[in-house]
Amino acid sequence: QLQLQESGPGLVKPSETLSLTCTVSGDSFSSNTYYWGWIRQPPGKGLEWIGSFHYSGNTYHNPSLKSRVTISADTSKNQVSLKLNSVTAADTAIYYCARQMEGATTDYWGQGTLVTVSS
């Protein structure tokens, strides 16, 4: 059974960098079939795709966030990481780790982790 577990600080100060890690278990992280991505949801609002990593090393980003986002992976640990710099209160959201297929379909989601940006 595939499991995705997000981890990282729940509180980040404005202007600092948000850092999250997703650990994937129960499936092959190295499969060429899937992308490992991040999706966020501000409280009470809709979903926003942040970006995705493919085992080939390619990364893909939401153009509106691209300048602030770094997505990387440690394939030896089956982990994908998200860094979002220069955060503001607008970045407060539940951050989901997700497995995606060709065509942007997200078939597995982590439970999500709430990150609050506040001083």
Added chain:
Amino acid sequence: QSALTQPRSVSGSPGQSVTISCTGASSDVGGYNYVSWYQQHPGKAPKLMIYDVTKRPSGVPDRFSGSKSYNTASLTISGLQAEDEADYYCCSYAGSYTVVVFGGGTKLTVL
């Protein structure tokens, strides 16, 4: 403002059918057969209900169906049940630059 437009809310009585629309553009919904739909109950992660416009993952009831016409995709839920009350989001592939776009979400109320 979301890239894909969904009605804020829809409602129906148990046993009835409801349809949720998702309007995009030729650069996303209209350009690819890669529309997916997600159900989200309060406090839970979204769940995939439909992918590639019309396909249902294993375990999703056949009461859920998807379709597309030009730049508008639709999710139809027939034989409404109380447990269908949730938020529903559409999503589309949008090419190699934008890649993924979501709708703003629709709250389904089962009366």
